[in-house]
Amino acid sequence: MSQNEYTDPKTGMKIRKLTELKPTAAQEYQEAILHRVDHFSQQRDSKFNSFVENTVVGTLKALLELKVKVDDILGDNKEKVYDITEKLLLLGL
Secondary structure (H helix, E strand, O other): OOEEEEEEOOOOEEOOOOOOOOOHHHHHHHHHHHHHHHHHOOOOOOOOHHHHHHHHHHHHHHHHHHHHHHHHHHHHHHHHHHHHHHHHHHOOO
């Protein structure tokens, strides 16, 4: 049994401790996705070579870059803007 696992004696249920995420995990994940997009867009013999697929990949790349720039611009106000946007979206549903 690992250090992050606990077995409840009454129910026998195994409970695991959630891992903690680094503050930079989201940024690293976005950079990895952008790197993959660049890698596949530069390959000429890949299965992603069709016009439609390249358009979708290019659009996703542009959206991710836009999100990173907006996050940089918002800085500390990012969470407030996300909360307001979330409330507006939920209000519209």
